[in-house]
Amino acid sequence: MMANKSLKKDQVNNLLNKIAQSSQLIAPIRSENITRFKPVQSGEGVVLDYQNSVVPPKDYFFPQSEKMFSYDTSDPSWAITPEAGVPNRVLFGVRPCDVKSILLLDKVFDAEFRDDLYIDKRNKTTIVAVSCNECRHTCFCGAFGINPGQAEGADILLTDLGDRYLVEVLTEKGTTLVGSCSDLFADDDGNGPAAKEKAVAPAIEKQMKIDLEGVKAKLDNMFDHPMWDTESLRCIGCGTCTWVCPTCHCFDIVDFNNQSAVGYRYRCADSCQFANFTRAAGGHQPRPSKKERTRQRFMHKLRYFVDRYGDFGCVGCGRCLEKCPVNLDIAQIIKKVKEVG
């Protein structure tokens, strides 16, 4: 791979402008103190000092709502027209926890029955990650072996070194991107990696320390544990945890026809916290109360995902801790499992 590069901070805007000329650029934008990933035409307004976006950039691979195909049933053969794919894109400024979450989504969507809608977006997206120099009070990526200064799965990793960014080129896609605007980059003077370690140290040291040792093994025997009765009491079933989660991937499929023969089928994010999620036609409901639904969410992240895909279904981004209106928090659940299991 290409040797480490360096990018002066006053060149970031030029880099973003250059990228936006040849690809769709998606980057974090702050408005009314909320940071979100949005398609932008230039580097104007892009922020890289944010701690984490309020919702993950998952949307650009698995949109909250996504047209799958259009149909026309007035046509005697029921013509189906597939959706056009996405243009080449650069997803800029992704934090290491969110990069890991994309690798976890790959395990789901790029498995048996490869999901072409997801894979099209994945193939056409170059991911530029940014290391964390600071952490939020809700961060615990270390619990899942994630390092705020590493981003396996990204194509390029930037690390803020004060006056410049260290640029680590991790893949072919990354090489292509850097090569396409090589005049903006300088070679790293060799001090970059050491400076990076120092720069990301606060994010490692200050984050919540959660030890997952033994949690999975305990959960293997805790399906009927009374803690699900008590922990689920305060859940209000709003589904916010699943909406802000970078690894949640459940969806519904719906036809929209507006009372006409022409319409489209779309899929949209759904949540295991909603009663209708598992309710079958005829009324059969295997998860009738908040207890079963709360249990399903935590069991899925910390036990079932491990059994199926060999990794936890959580990256410790802390969004659900911050947004849950009743503080039903996966970090607390992990602690509780260790206490009572």
Next chain:
Amino acid sequence: MCTTKEVASPLTPHIATVTKIIDETSNVKTFQVVFDDPEVLENFGNMPGQCCMLSVLGVGESMISITSSPTRKGMLEFSIVKVGRLTEVIHQLDVGNKIAIRGPYGNNFPIDEMKGKNLLIIAGGIGLAPVRSLIDYALDNRDDYGKVDVVYGARSVDLLCFKYDIFDRWPKIRDTKIHVTIDREEEQWDGHVGFVPAYMEELGFSPENTVAVTCGPPIMIKFVLQGLEKMGFKDENIITTLEMNMRCGIGKCGRCNIGEKYICVDGPVFNLSQIKLLPPEF
């Protein structure tokens, strides 16, 4: 900017035409369908026990088991209970109408492991639909399988599905016995009266060299499993099919997740020892 090349999408259905409709009961119809593009069926490769996502575009999509055996060429059959929004619309279809289908999904009955063995099928109501694909498969390959016993029941005579099979076609095939029962006495019914699990025990079956396959309402399955255990059947030789609400059929949408399994891709066919490893969600 570039646009994608068209790639085969597992979530995009094929269009088929309804070629025959059989009224099974007051709320069950069997639909025979043929794909508009004959190549689709040639490459379909469906096996007994597998399912398809059926949809009427603009209404919705549901997972339905394929009730016909792959030995019956040129078409697929689906037996559908009128129970929800989509199935109400499907029940209004006429011969010649279109239906959208994708699949086949899921695993299948272990037809190779079952070779040389006797088959004991215990089904209730519409539960005969998924196992009918297995029964016809075994009977169409008659020499490959031992005796076939079907214990089948419904609440009333009207609610018995596939009357043409259970009374006319299957009993005429050698080493094949069909034991039919209904829950309560009815005029003009001189067959057995009683619940399926009790009738199965009354008939008595040896577990030797026999695989039991059961499908029906949960309460029936519960007592059938107890009965089979009493008769000495081992968990590995007791097979059932599970169902849960599904949307994608390809192990991604999360609805049919139970433990580490997705019923749509890892099931619907499980043996009892596999089911005992799953979290007890049912």
